[in-house]
Every structure is written in C-alpha cells, then in structure tokens.
Amino acid sequence: MTEEIQALLEADHEKILKILPHRYPFLMIDHVRDIDPGKSAVGIKNVTFNEPHFQGHFPGHPVMPGVLVIEAMAQTSAVLIGLSRGISEQLMIYFTTVDKAKFRRPVVPGDVLELHVEVKRAGSRIGKFEGRAIVNGELAAEAEFSAMVQLPKTDSAES
Secondary structure, three states, X not given: OOXXXXXXXXXXXXXXXXXXXXXXXXXXXXXXXXEEOOOEEEEEEEOOOOOHHHHOOOOOOOOXXXXXXXXXXXXXXXXXXXXXXXXXXXXXXXXXXXXXXXXXXXXXXXXXXXXXXXXXXXXXOEEEEXXXXXXXXXXXXXXXXXXXXXXXXXXXXXX
C-alpha cells in the first residue's frame, strides 16, 4: 500500500488538529482509522482518568458522560468528511439533530473507545450519520445524528 493511499485511510493526532477546531478539553478523539472516504471511519478515544469531567461525573465512580461519547462520534464524522473532501483546514461543524441515542454500558477510565461512524446521507452542507461506540467488542452507545458543515472560504468565494 502506498503512503498516499495509507494517508487517506487514517488520521493521526496532527491531521485531526488541522481539520477540527476543538482543543483540550473538548477534543474527544485521538486517532481515526479504517477510513472509507465518504462512507465510514473508526475513531479511537483513549479514555483516561486525567480528563476533567471525571472530577464530578461521578466522584468515586468515574463515568464518561454520554453526551461526550456522542460528541466523539460527531468529531470522528467531521474528520471523515474533511478527509473525504480533501479539506485540510479547520471545519466548523454544528449538530443539528441527535436521535435514537441509547447508552448500553458505562465508559470508564482505561477503556479504549472505538467510534464506528457511517454516512447515511451526505449533502454539500448537511450530513446524516449513524454511530456506535464500542469498548472491547461490546456496544457502549449508539445514536443517529445530523450535522451542518460550514465549509472553509475559498479565494473564489471571497471575490
């Protein structure tokens, strides 16, 4: 496999930072792999006790908030869209809907969260996605969500 093809199939932390505007403590993914441009990808989140939400959710029994698991799915989708469209600038992406969210098991420090996302419908600005969060082969959460992409301005658009 050539390096160029491999680069399309995964995104390391550096590439994620070029596409997403999120930074600590709101960057929820560490790596994206198994990218099938325009179709699907798998985000990886290494869950650590050092994350600020564990101080209060819940003291003595740390659990990653479900809304942050869904946010991690959305960030994986944003990287998928950015790479699929050949965009190497930061994208502003906004949730428009979250549907059918279900939480099956807690996500705790030490877990490696796999965020499997699929494109259900892709328009020029709005996409619909399906996501599953998996820990050790076990479904932790799932949701359908839509997001609106604010594409970077091009020189021709500024004229």
